[in-house]
Amino acid sequence: MTQRLVHLVEHFCQYQRKQRGKAEGGVGTYRWMLVQFLRFVRAREFRLARVEDLNTVMLQAWMDGMAASDLSVNTLRCRQAAVSSFCNWLVKRNFLPGNPVAKMDRPPRQWTPPAVPSTSIMDALIGAAKERGRPRDVAIFLVLRFTGMRRESVASLQVGQLEGEWGLRNVRVKGGKVRDIPVPALVMRYLDTYVREVLTPAHGTPTPDTPLFWSSWGKRQIGRTRAPMTGKNIWLLCKVYGAKIGRPALKPHDLRHGVAMEMLGERGNLEEVRALLGHARIDTTQVYTSIRPAQLKTAVAFYEERALRVLGGPEKQNGFEEHSNVLRTHLT
Helix, strand or coil: CCCEHHHHHHHHHHHHHHCCCCCHHHHHHHHHHHHHHHHHHHHHHCCCCEHHHCCHHHHHHHHHHHHHCCCCHHHHHHHHHHHHHHHHHHHHCCCCCCCHHHHCCCCCCCCCCCCCCCHHHHHHHHHHHHHCCCHHHHHHHHHHHHHCCCHHHHHCCEHHHEECCCEEEEEECHHHCEEEEECCHHHHHHHHHHHHHHHHHHHCCCCCCCECCEEEEEECCCEEEEEECCHHHHHHHHHHHHHHCCCCCCCHHHHHHHHHHHHHHHHCCHHHHHHHHCCCCHHHHHHHHHCCCHHHHHHCCHHHHHHHHHHCCHHHHHHHHHHHHHHHHHHC
């Protein structure tokens, strides 16, 4: 009997979660991308996808269809990589004789600078949560803003991981690994107060395994429901507060970029940034040196004096401002 891919996709996702230690967010992304291929096969063949549908002809037709839909090159690259990982898993289990993706061209990587919020924007996010009187939201944004952690890692925090004024211990990070993350002492004191004055009254005396952040909502005929927060909850929270401070496009991962740029600007040490963010390779961290590079701005600082001389010195700046106003008038 021909094996249906939908069942194998679930086995693959379970493997990623249980044996590879992937976070739920990463597993969900794998599942979503693979389901896109299953839907393509069903629409094309009018049946459920089978193992034999994983061939270069079908996969290339899928890629061509996505390209015709004007999806970005990076999206095509990511989806092809997800199917390739799935095929490698099937090869090791003798469902496929080889990986068909290996015979296909891989879309080139297109790099675009990440969105980097300024220090004032990151601080405004915390200020907005304080104005609303939401200590849980303040605690979440403090952790995001001063550690650069990913949202899934923040959502997974437990009471037992708070380590005095040092920081967080054994935090689950990308790839199923754990690591220790330093946190400013004042932030740790706030988290301790949050546990004592907010978490304990709501959930009783916490144990080391008690989730740090909870979400609650109401349902008809059921009443109030509480559950540990997820990465998606934190993403939505960031969107809500981002809209309040005039940055509706702000995402939790943007804060990670902001922390990286802030630390690079203050310390000028790429290795320290790599260690804080938990990157396995320094090449990943290297991207931040190409975003508003501080060293390059310093290197051309000698032009400031020359620009001042060309524009006429301080005593002639008023005249320069008048010329600028005239120019703006003509342009508008």
